[in-house]
Amino acid sequence: MTDRVSFLERIGFRSAGSIAEAGWGRTLVVAVVSFIYFLPVLFIIFTAIKPQGLALSVPPTLSPTSFFGLIPDQFVFTPTLDNFASVFSRVMTAGGQPESTGFDRFFFNSIVIASASVLLALVIGTLAAYGFSRYPLKGNDTYLFIILTTRMLPAIVVIIPVILMFRAVGLSGSYLGIIMLYTAFNLAFTVWMMKSFFDELSTDVEDAARIDGSSEIKVFFKICLPQVVAGLAATFVFGLILTWNEFLFALLLTGPDTRTVPVAMNQAVSSGGRGTDWTLLAAIETLFLVPVFLATFFLQDHLLRGVTFGTVRK
Amino acid sequence: MQLMSAIQSAKTQSAKTAPALLELSADNWRLAILVGLVVSALAVVTLPASGSFWVVGAMSALVAAAFAVNAYRRRYYGGLLVAPAIAVLFVMNIFPLLWSLGLSFFAYQSNLQSIRFVGLNNYIKVLTDEVAAPANWNALINTAMFTVCTVSVQMIVGFLLAMLFAKQFPLRKYLLILVLTPMMLSVVASGVFFTYYYDPTFGILSYVINSVAGGQFIVMDSKAGAVAGIVFADAWMWSPFVMLLVLAGLVSVPKYLYEAAAIDRVSAWRRFWSITFPYIRGLLMLALLFRTIEAFKLADLVIVLTKGGNDTMTISYHLIRIANEQNKTSEGAAISYIILFIVIVLTNLYLYVANPKNREA
Numbered sequence: 001m002t003d004r005v006s007f008l009e010r011i012g013f014r015s016a017g018s019i020a021e022a023g024w025g026r027t028l029v030v031a032v033v034s035f036i037y038f039l040p041v042l043f044i045i046f047t048a049i050k051p052q053g054l055a056l057s058v059p060p061t062l063s064p065t066s067f068f069g070l071i072p073d074q075f076v077f078t079p080t081l082d083n084f085a086s087v088f089s090r091v092m093t094a095g096g097q098p099e100s101t102g103f104d105r106f107f108f109n110s111i112v113i114a115s116a117s118v119l120l121a122l123v124i125g126t127l128a129a130y131g132f133s134r135y136p137l138k139g140n141d142t143y144l145f146i147i148l149t150t151r152m153l154p155a156i157v158v159i160i161p162v163i164l165m166f167r168a169v170g171l172s173g174s175y176l177g178i179i180m181l182y183t184a185f186n187l188a189f190t191v192w193m194m195k196s197f198f199d200e201l202s203t204d205v206e207d208a209a210r211i212d213g214s215s216e217i218k219v220f221f222k223i224c225l226p227q228v229v230a231g232l233a234a235t236f237v238f239g240l241i242l243t244w245n246e247f248l249f250a251l252l253l254t255g256p257d258t259r260t261v262p263v264a265m266n267q268a269v270s271s272g273g274r275g276t277d278w279t280l281l282a283a284i285e286t287l288f289l290v291p292v293f294l295a296t297f298f299l300q301d302h303l304l305r306g307v308t309f310g311t312v313r314k
Numbered sequence: 315m316q317l318m319s320a321i322q323s324a325k326t327q328s329a330k331t332a333p334a335l336l337e338l339s340a341d342n343w344r345l346a347i348l349v350g351l352v353v354s355a356l357a358v359v360t361l362p363a364s365g366s367f368w369v370v371g372a373m374s375a376l377v378a379a380a381f382a383v384n385a386y387r388r389r390y391y392g393g394l395l396v397a398p399a400i401a402v403l404f405v406m407n408i409f410p411l412l413w414s415l416g417l418s419f420f421a422y423q424s425n426l427q428s429i430r431f432v433g434l435n436n437y438i439k440v441l442t443d444e445v446a447a448p449a450n451w452n453a454l455i456n457t458a459m460f461t462v463c464t465v466s467v468q469m470i471v472g473f474l475l476a477m478l479f480a481k482q483f484p485l486r487k488y489l490l491i492l493v494l495t496p497m498m499l500s501v502v503a504s505g506v507f508f509t510y511y512y513d514p515t516f517g518i519l520s521y522v523i524n525s526v527a528g529g530q531f532i533v534m535d536s537k538a539g540a541v542a543g544i545v546f547a548d549a550w551m552w553s554p555f556v557m558l559l560v561l562a563g564l565v566s567v568p569k570y571l572y573e574a575a576a577i578d579r580v581s582a583w584r585r586f587w588s589i590t591f592p593y594i595r596g597l598l599m600l601a602l603l604f605r606t607i608e609a610f611k612l613a614d615l616v617i618v619l620t621k622g623g624n625d626t627m628t629i630s631y632h633l634i635r636i637a638n639e640q641n642k643t644s645e646g647a648a649i650s651y652i653i654l655f656i657v658i659v660l661t662n663l664y665l666y667v668a669n670p671k672n673r674e675a
Contacts, residue, residue, distance in 0.1 A: 020569065022481040022483040026483040037492065040504070043507070060518050127399070131394070160414050160643055180405070244498075245499070248613065262501075276506060288503075289495070293495065
């Protein structure tokens with residue numbers, strides 16, 4: 001077969017030698033730019049460890065340390081971890097006892113709904129991608145285009161009928177409904193991306209196994225699947241980022257028991273009439289960022305592959 | 315050739331004959347459809363919607379199972395593998411779309427029981443009615459403006475960021491994740507924090523501007539300011555997405571092309587247009603396509619930052635209000651289809667321009 005250079009190698013993540021090298025000078029420039037770009041996130045993280053009263057202080061407090069005198073004392077605050085505790089339990093009525101806020105449940109919901117729908121889309125989508133790649137149907141490209149089109153449609157177009165449909169059959173506010181909906185929304189790119197991974201595999205080994213009498217099921221699980229693990233990882237992360245922060249569908253289709261963190265965060269911030277609780281919001285968002293940040297960091301190499309939706313192959 | 319035929323015969327062994335209509339076997343999909351239709355029809359007539367849904371679901375599963383067994387026994391692996399994905403997409407995307415297409419021809423409000431066929435009247439109403447249409451047109455024009463502004467800012471910023479990361483340098487991986495983080499934030503939190511950054515009394519932006527220029531500075535006070543504020547926040551969150559796409563293109567340019575260009579002393583301008591651009595062209599169009607589609611959905615950021623004030627109402631937010639808060643379901647469906655039409659036209663326009671075959675003409 002042709003000599004294939006893997007995409008990751010081509011873009012220079014695995015083998016540093018394949019793209020032009022630049023020294024520490026470039027690192028310095030990019031570090032400054034990246035830091036400025038990251039500042040609004042950093043501010044949210046710092047707000048999460050501010051004492052509650054300092055969130056709206058003028059001049060704004062900016063940093064938990066003075067960085068050896070670099071930052072004037074008026075901008076420095078003393079860090080605290082109280083805000084993280086109050087995400088899960090805090091005094092809700094004046095003079096009352098600390099109550100549970102239900103956020104443990106909402107985090108649980110977010111994790112269950114996001115991971116279930118992304119994994120489900122991964123299973124269904126990988127099977128379909130394998131089918132599209134290895135056993136082309138009549139009108140294969142038409143099916144593929146229809147699948148891609150569902151991704152191109154604005155989500156609001158399906159909101160009204162989905163609300164009506166879910167109300168009619170009692171699925172609104174249930175795990176099943178929202179998971180199925182997210183699964184459908186993740187399917188399009190799962191299929192396209194996994195198909196491009198299967199297309200890139202050499203079929204020699206598979207054919208050899210078939211001649212030796214392996215069943216089709218064995219060929220798929222023992223030969224093809226192990227070769228596309230990187231693709232599975234990338235698809236997972238990309239779907240996770242999209243599903244994790246989804247707000248509109250979650251707002252309209254989850255009930256009190258299945259509420260996800262973005263919806264609960266919105267309510268925690270805007271309810272009570274006392275204005276936004278900045279430190280609380282920052283603490284929720286910081287906690288909420290951790291899982292998807294870690295997933296992205298560890299699977300970063302594959303993500304670059306995934307973001308092209310498998311449509312770019314040279 | 316012998317090898318190929320061996321593979322073929324291994325892939326498709328002898329086809330079995332189809333079972334007769336009334337034969338009770340697991341792969342008799344004709345019988346399954348017949349039973350399914352009869353039972354479903356009975357259930358729909360006799361049971362309420364919430365009960366008959368599950369009966370119809372069970373019958374669909376029965377038919378699907380018969381099809382699956384049939385496909386497996388006769389080795390239609392393609393159909394067997396693709397079917398679950400098509401089924402999920404049909405139930406959750408295609409069927410609702412057809413439903414809302416149907417609704418757009420009726421007068422229907424989700425809080426009232428009456429439903430009446432009105433043909434194209436909903437479309438005529440949302441486009442020309444003296445009371446309803448101006449708000450729709452206004453929201454559409456605002457959306458077009460937001461789309462142009464935010465997509466062009468994202469393309470430029472994303473492109474410049476990608477240029478920065480296009481070389482291998484120490485700590486690249488760690489700096490890249492910093493730039494990617496805005497994309498991972500929840501719009502609720504980042505949007506609310508942008509109201510803080512823009513706040514005239516407490517905000518950082520006004521603090522800096524006040525201490526430099528003096529006087530009270532209010533970002534979101536005018537339409538231009540509000541639009542700029544929303545565009546800035548949106549572009550900050552989604553430029554990394556464009557960056558990832560462009561980066562994938564930039565680093566796929568073979569190094570020898572640059573080396574050849576260096577020997578020929580090609581100018582940097584020429585080098586970019588002749589070598590780099592052809593490699594990122596398709597990806598730039600892809601980024602443009604995805605971001606335009608997303609920009610049409612711009613609603614949550616507007617809800618958080620301005621609630622549509624200062625003439626920043628977008629069509630998506632307007633649609634949510636009409637369909638969900640005012641319960642004007644069929645009018646909302648009509649607007650949905652107008653949006654869908656615009657997006658499909660834009661998509662095809664992009665795909666036409668992006669397709670290298672159409673470039674030579």
